[in-house]
Amino acid sequence: MPREISAFSNPLVKRIQSLRQKRHRREEGLFLAEGLRILTEARENGRIPEYLFFSKEGASHPLVRTLVFDVEDSGGQAIQTNAEILSKLSGKDNPQAVVGVFTEFPSALSVLDRTSADIWLVAERLRDPGNLGTILRTGDAVGAGALILIGESVDPFSVEAVRASMGALFTVPVVQAEWSDFLPWLRSGPGQLVGLSLDTDTDYRAAKYTSPAFLLTGNEAQGMPAEYAAECDMLVKIPMLGKADSLNAAVATAVMAYEVLAQHRG
Amino acid sequence: MPREISAFSNPLVKRIQSLRQKRHRREEGLFLAEGLRILTEARENGRIPEYLFFSKEGASHPLVRTLVFDVEDSGGQAIQTNAEILSKLSGKDNPQAVVGVFTEFPSALSVLDRTSADIWLVAERLRDPGNLGTILRTGDAVGAGALILIGESVDPFSVEAVRASMGALFTVPVVQAEWSDFLPWLRSGPGQLVGLSLDTDTDYRAAKYTSPAFLLTGNEAQGMPAEYAAECDMLVKIPMLGKADSLNAAVATAVMAYEVLAQHRG
Numbered sequence: 432m433p434r435e436i437s438a439f440s441n442p443l444v445k446r447i448q449s450l451r452q453k454r455h456r457r458e459e460g461l462f463l464a465e466g467l468r469i470l471t472e473a474r475e476n477g478r479i480p481e482y483l484f485f486s487k488e489g490a491s492h493p494l495v496r497t498l499v500f501d502v503e504d505s506g507g508q509a510i511q512t513n514a515e516i517l518s519k520l521s522g523k524d525n526p527q528a529v530v531g532v533f534t535e536f537p538s539a540l541s542v543l544d545r546t547s548a549d550i551w552l553v554a555e556r557l558r559d560p561g562n563l564g565t566i567l568r569t570g571d572a573v574g575a576g577a578l579i580l581i582g583e584s585v586d587p588f589s590v591e592a593v594r595a596s597m598g599a600l601f602t603v604p605v606v607q608a609e610w611s612d613f614l615p616w617l618r619s620g621p622g623q624l625v626g627l628s629l630d631t632d633t634d635y636r637a638a639k640y641t642s643p644a645f646l647l648t649g650n651e652a653q654g655m656p657a658e659y660a661a662e663c664d665m666l667v668k669i670p671m672l673g674k675a676d677s678l679n680a681a682v683a684t685a686v687m688a689y690e691v692l693a694q695h696r697g
Numbered sequence: 698m699p700r701e702i703s704a705f706s707n708p709l710v711k712r713i714q715s716l717r718q719k720r721h722r723r724e725e726g727l728f729l730a731e732g733l734r735i736l737t738e739a740r741e742n743g744r745i746p747e748y749l750f751f752s753k754e755g756a757s758h759p760l761v762r763t764l765v766f767d768v769e770d771s772g773g774q775a776i777q778t779n780a781e782i783l784s785k786l787s788g789k790d791n792p793q794a795v796v797g798v799f800t801e802f803p804s805a806l807s808v809l810d811r812t813s814a815d816i817w818l819v820a821e822r823l824r825d826p827g828n829l830g831t832i833l834r835t836g837d838a839v840g841a842g843a844l845i846l847i848g849e850s851v852d853p854f855s856v857e858a859v860r861a862s863m864g865a866l867f868t869v870p871v872v873q874a875e876w877s878d879f880l881p882w883l884r885s886g887p888g889q890l891v892g893l894s895l896d897t898d899t900d901y902r903a904a905k906y907t908s909p910a911f912l913l914t915g916n917e918a919q920g921m922p923a924e925y926a927a928e929c930d931m932l933v934k935i936p937m938l939g940k941a942d943s944l945n946a947a948v949a950t951a952v953m954a955y956e957v958l959a960q961h962r963g
Contacts (some may be wrong), residue, residue, distance in 0.1 A: 442788070446873040457790070472940075472941050476940065479845070500755070531785040533941050555855060561827055565945045565947075565948060568941060568943075568944055568945050569939040569944060569945070569948055570939075571937075571939030572935075572936075572937040572938060572939045572943070573938060573939075574938035574939060576783070595945075596941075596944075597941060598941040599939070599941040601941070602939060602940045602941045603939075603941075605740070614724045620899050636959055663790075665817065669838075669955070670838075670962075671837075671838040672838060672839060672840035672958075673837030673838050673839075673840060673868060673869075673870075674738075674741070674742065674837060674861075674868045675738055675837075675838075675863060675864040675867070675868045676833075677838070678829045678834055678835060679829075679834050679861075679863075679950070680836070680947070681947075681948060682831060682835055682947060682951040684949055685948040685951060685952055686951055686952060689935070689952045692936070692938075693902055697884070
């Protein structure tokens, strides 16, 4: 039976709201995801929230009822609350009907099976949570084995990244690793490391990709360090005809990934 | 000679800050752009701000000096100020060194020369300013003739859209039009209307694009209305192997645009 919370001063509400900050997420090992679409995606991938907040209006929706049942069935707490509290939890004026609190599920290089996918996405010092979420969606769409985040990256469990991923956080494994760990792991088995770069004459469409291909994109502002580029089996560039700045990092990743997908599919 | 403003209560500061709201932008016909990179891009494309705010520290940068000179030379105002005011103007804790205030420059279908480019981007009810800016960057990169916004769209002159465009707002013309005006204009000359859709079997790589190609992407959440799809010369789909939601709208636009570019370049 769902409990009801209507006071913003409630300690659980304050605690959950604090998960909007990275420090608290790390302390608690929990993160926030909002919206029926994302929570349903999570459920279909076997992730049930520890806490589920929903409004009285939301409670009539069959998908919300299913979520409430699953949360209680798995020992979590379903909490009926009001629009004001949902708004505080999600940080949006126009709150989603549901907010879920999940246990973080970071992955590790050691558990990845590189034979399980043709494409693996690798992003170096990714800074923008929207880009991270968008790259996860692309990863889902091209059937990527994982998104591997190299170096100091934006938190994949941040509210903005989860939101931008539209649920792909629950379908594509995310690994955080240092370059010094990633490189030996990569070289311990098959894998073509392809770096996206401006310092090459190889057009991304002319290059030949093998499987598994690890597609490395550098930091949004600086690109990747020269020593990382030097380790790549191949550098490729995407032509840019324009006058302004280079492509958005998530866009460049997707353009490259779709070329690799097309080649793999023949 | 630049004037100096250090009080946040200064009426000009309050007026400029109000440009963060769409209503004030429309009233004044002005918008905000921030950062040396974007302002330099603007300058190289012949757009000089009406007002230029910069910090004392910023004043020593040669590019800032060039901007100050150009602004004063063209009858605008260069204003030295402090980090706090720059922060209020840009809405960022860590403000950029410069904030510019530009006259809006909306374009119109009637001034577009469809023979001037092979690719034209058309977005229907685009809602996310980050997507709009990202699509403009892609437009710049593929040499698009313009971005045509159909129906009720996010404001291309919003702070977030300008920021995400990384300067491409100044290099790619943006037109806002109703579908009922766009379609007769399109049909008054050559042009292949290509709609990105999930309701087709035509893979975007198997399709044959002609020039000029008008690439239509629908609303982020709903896609395009059936009556718009019915007017397309061709519908194409991007394969999605995954379990989560479809691709981000800006990513899908880019994947399609780069395929068209590759075909046009042979």
